[in-house]
Amino acid sequence: xxxxxxxxxxxxxxxxxxxxxxxxxxxxxxxxxxxxxxxxxxxxxxxxxxxxxxxxxxxxxxxxxxxxxxxxxxxxxxxxxxxxxxxxxxxxxxxxxxxxxxxxxxxxxxxxxxxxxxxxxxxxxxxxxxxxxxxxxxxxxxxxxxxxxxxxxxxxxxxxxxxxxxxxxxxxxxxxxxxxxxxxxxxxxxxxxxxxxxxxxxxxxxxx
Numbered sequence: 001x002x003x004x005x006x007x008x009x010x011x012x013x014x015x016x017x018x019x020x021x022x023x024x025x026x027x028x029x030x031x032x033x034x035x036x037x038x039x040x041x042x043x044x045x046x047x048x049x050x051x052x053x054x055x056x057x058x059x060x061x062x063x064x065x066x067x068x069x070x071x072x073x074x075x076x077x078x079x080x081x082x083x084x085x086x087x088x089x090x091x092x093x094x095x096x097x098x099x100x101x102x103x104x105x106x107x108x109x110x111x112x113x114x115x116x117x118x119x120x121x122x123x124x125x126x127x128x129x130x131x132x133x134x135x136x137x138x139x140x141x142x143x144x145x146x147x148x149x150x151x152x153x154x155x156x157x158x159x160x161x162x163x164x165x166x167x168x169x170x171x172x173x174x175x176x177x178x179x180x181x182x183x184x185x186x187x188x189x190x191x192x193x194x195x196x197x198x199x200x201x202x203x204x205x206x207x208x
Contacts, residue, residue, distance in 0.1 A: 025116035027206045028109065028135060031199065032128040033143035034173035035097075036155035038189045040073060042143060043122045045196035053203055054112045056121045059085065062100035075105075093123060093130035097172075098165060102127065118203050125176045132182075139206045141199060142183035146190045148174070 033039055047055055059075040061082050070076055077085075082101050086094050094103030104121060112119045121131065131138060145151040151173055155166050180186055185202055189195040 026113045026118060028113060028131075028138040029118075029120050029199075029203045029206065030128050030131050030138050030140045031120060031122045031143055032125050032140070032176075032183070033189075034145070034151060034176040035124075035169040036151050036173065037143050037145050038154065038192065038195075039122050039143050041192050042189060042195045042199060043120065044073075045192050046120065046200055049193075049196065050200050053118045053120055053200065056104055056109050056112075056119065058102050058104050058123065059091075060100055060102045062098075062102075092121075092134065093127040095124050095126035095130070097124050097126070098168060104131075120199075120203060125179055129182075139185070139202065140183045141185045141187055141202055142180045143195065143199075144177070144180060144186055144188050146188060148177065 031039060031043065043055055046053055057071060057073075057075055059077045059082065061077060061079045062074075064070070064074070064076055068074065079101065082094075082103065085091050085105070086103065090106055091103040092106040092109055094101060096102075102124060104123060104127065109119060109121065123131070128140060132140060145154070152170055155169055155173075187195050187198045187202075
């Protein structure tokens with residue numbers, strides 16, 4: 001890709017390192033987990049019940065799903081615009097997943113942390129690893145399904161993707177599940193409200 005040059009990556013890494021040295025009044029919480037585990041649903045419940053927690057809005061090149069709104073679940077951008085943001089070092093992390101790109105705008109996250117606002121970032125595993133490199137002081141939470149079979153049922157029940165895409169997501173999910181030990185905490189999403197409450201407890205524990 002145009003932005004994945006050695007110079008652009010080097011600039012991006014240097015800027016991430018600079019920001020990791022800044023002392024922030026609040027601590028970032030990063031939520032990740034396998035595709036289909038319900039990260040978006042749990043985060044939506046956190047937004048609904050605990051509006052004092054600021055949830056970062058990632059940008060993506062994928063098309064909106066039914067019910068998604070610009071600036072709420074994601075900021076939907078063109079591939080060209082995404083490349084510009086990445087090349088300029090304006091993304092805290094970015095990753096490719098299922099043929100689309102996802103990234104976290106750096107500025108809004110750092111502004112909320114500097115203001116002492118409890119901040120939640122929901123991203124894929126590859127992005128979470130990038131954030132750990134840049135901000136090792138963050139809290140990393142893995143959202144797990146009750147079982148792998150249940151994860152498969154959830155992915156199939158979306159009705160928004162073809163069988164080949166679902167198979168790709170399940171294959172990747174097996175790899176992602178094995179990464180749970182990399183995280184500070186694990187929350188099982190057997191019940192959305194219970195998982196959201198546990199996540200909030202963890203966020204508030206490190207923000208107190």
